[in-house]
Amino acid sequence: MYKLFLSLLLLALSPLVLAEVRYISDEFRVPLRKSPCSRCAILHQGLKTGLKLNFIESAEGWSHIRTPGGMDGWIENQYIVKKPIARDRIARYQQQSEALSASNAKLKAQVADLKTNNQQLDGRLNAVSDDNEAVSRELADIKVVSANALKLKVQNQKLLEDNGMLQSKIDVLSALNKQLESSHTQKWFIYGAISVFLGALLSVLLPRLKRKRRGHSEWA
Structure with a gap:
């Protein structure tokens, strides 16, 4: 069924x-x-x-x-x-022609827009190329500066090491100088004590010597 x-x-x-x-x-x-x-x-x-x-x-x-x-x-x-029929074909062809003309005008406008966009893109590309060159130059400068900075760092490190060595030598010399100064002070203290002792001794002996001389004179 x-x-x-x-x-x-x-x-x-x-x-x-x-x-x-x-x-x-x-x-x-x-x-x-x-x-x-x-x-x-x-x-x-x-x-x-x-x-x-x-x-x-x-x-x-x-x-x-x-x-x-x-x-x-x-x-x-x-x-x-x-x-x-011919009349309809002509009308249809005319419509197609008008549509093609409109499409052609639209395509021309699109081509003009594309040309404008292409020019803008060319301008942007040139600007980007210039920026790229500038960045490349800056990068080269940075590399030079970095190399110089590295050299300066090495030199600074060496100077710090030299400064440390010099400071150590200065500390040693300062210690020696203090020892010398202490020894020199002790010597002058001893010399002073001797001088005082001699002065005291002379102050005691001289009067006695004078008396002895007087006694000899009287006996004579």
Whole structure:
């Protein structure tokens, strides 16, 4: 039952699927008839010129067609053509020409925009190139400065080491100087004590010597 229904449906739709296209020829109002004969009942008083039709079959100078509204009927073959009529083709060509002209103008505008963008990109590229060169120069300068800084660091380290050695020598010399000063002070202290002792001794002995001299003088 399902296969039978499907077959009938395909049979009913086959004219729609396989239908060719026909057009009403120039400057006519063509009647659409129920059957393929000039005396058969008219379904439509006059299809307008250029109307697009679906062609189903042909029989004895007549064509079985279907209108865009879904009406089936017959029209004499002499009133239909396979291509759109000249007027419609010209109108269509004119529309296509206008569309192409508009598209061409749009493309020209896009090309102009692309040229402008390209010029801007060239300018940016040149600016970036200049910046790159400047950065390269700065990097070279930084490398030179870094090398000089490294040399200065090494020199500074050496100076610090030399300064440490000199400071050590100064400390040693200072210690020796203090020892010498202490020894010198001790010597002068000893010399002073001796001088005081000698002075005291002389102060005691001299009066006695004077008395002895006087005694000798009197005895004489």
